[in-house]
Amino acid sequence: MKRLGFKYMIIGFLFILLDIHILIDVLPDPVGYILIGSGIVKLAAGQPNAKKAEITAYIMMVLSIPTFFLSGEVLQQMQSESISWQSYGFADSIVHLILVYFIFGMLLTEVEYVLHAELLRGRVRKMMTIYMSIGLSTAFLQPFLLNIDANIALVLGIGIIVLSLIVQLAFLVHLRALQKTFPPATE
DSSP states (O other), X not given: OHHHHHHHHHHHHHHHHOOOEESEESSOHHHHHHHHHHHHHHHXXXXXXXXXXXXXXXXXXHHTHHHHHSOHHHHHHHHHHOHHHHHHHHHHHHHHHHHHHHHHXXXXXXXXXXXXXXXXXXXXXXXXXXXXXXXXXXXXXXXXXXXXXXXXXXXXXXXXXXXXXXXXXXXXXXXXXXXXXXXXXXX
């Protein structure tokens, strides 16, 4: 059951990470957040951090509905032209970070690991520190990119994208490694 929870979360985060548009989003973010919420329930249903993470996943599902219809490029163009869309992008980033924070809290305190619990919790703590440091730094740097020289903003923007991608992929690999510590479900 716990392996299935991790599987749902991994697939959900892949839906969010991959942005494939053919008229509409082929891997819609709202579906990804539903999968994440379902995975959370399978991992630690009813626990305080799990409940917070589940609610935050469903809030993100609602917040991410525009991404179903608008590609990332269109959203970025709209954010550069409108303060309300800039606020949307910032809120989306922050609420996503809050979701990941609650997931880390759940992984640290509410998931009962079968083997090497303290070692796994130490790895979760380390990954949480790295993910949250990079995530918060990039979320708070993005608004300043609009007000600096275009060449510097381009270099910083590329750096932010690369760092964000690396940390997202590392998080997925980490979830997969945690999933492997649980025995497969028997039918």
